[in-house]
Amino acid sequence: MTTLYGDAGDPPAAPATGTPSPSSAGPAPDTTPAPDTGATPPPPAPPPRGGGTADLVLPDRLYVLEPLTRDDPFATSLLTACAGGDRGGCTQLLDLLAQDCLDGDLAACDGLYAVTPVGSPFEEVAATCGHRFPDASSAGRCSGE
Numbered sequence: 001m002t003t004l005y006g007d008a009g010d011p012p013a014a015p016a017t018g019t020p021s022p023s024s025a026g027p028a029p030d031t032t033p034a035p036d037t038g039a040t041p042p043p044p045a046p047p048p049r050g051g052g053t054a055d056l057v058l059p060d061r062l063y064v065l066e067p068l069t070r071d072d073p074f075a076t077s078l079l080t081a082c083a084g085g086d087r088g089g090c091t092q093l094l095d096l097l098a099q100d101c102l103d104g105d106l107a108a109c110d111g112l113y114a115v116t117p118v119g120s121p122f123e124e125v126a127a128t129c130g131h132r133f134p135d136a137s138s139a140g141r142c143s144g145e
């Protein structure tokens with residue numbers, strides 16, 4: 001015969017009082033402070049360069065384009081629109097950068113590479129420095145090559 005309280009002669013367990021027992025509450029959190037080594041923690045790693053073609057740009061990198069658009073009111077307006085979430089503004093801005101890259105503006109290639117997600121339609125143009133190189137070995141460094 002199965003009993004609920006162990007052996008037939010054992011008394012029933014005391015009812016719960018609302019305070020969990022140490023065994024049911026899990027291990028106590030470690031509240032020991034970390035030793036102070038005086039070292040500053042390293043800065044966080046930069047975010048990955050994207051991962052698909054769903055998004056046209058990496059919004060956290062649009063600041064890279066500001067020096068490229070500063071002297072061009074039209075490009076500046078496209079950058080502002082894109083930063084504000086205007087997908088059409090982003091498309092026009094990327095088209096403009098891609099054309100500039102293809103026309104020999106290597107800084108535009110670098111800027112385009114910095115803001116386009118991996119696998120985006122603009123990545124190949126930017127990564128090959130406007131098709132000047134057969135592969136992406138100079139990606140992001142066109143203006144320094």
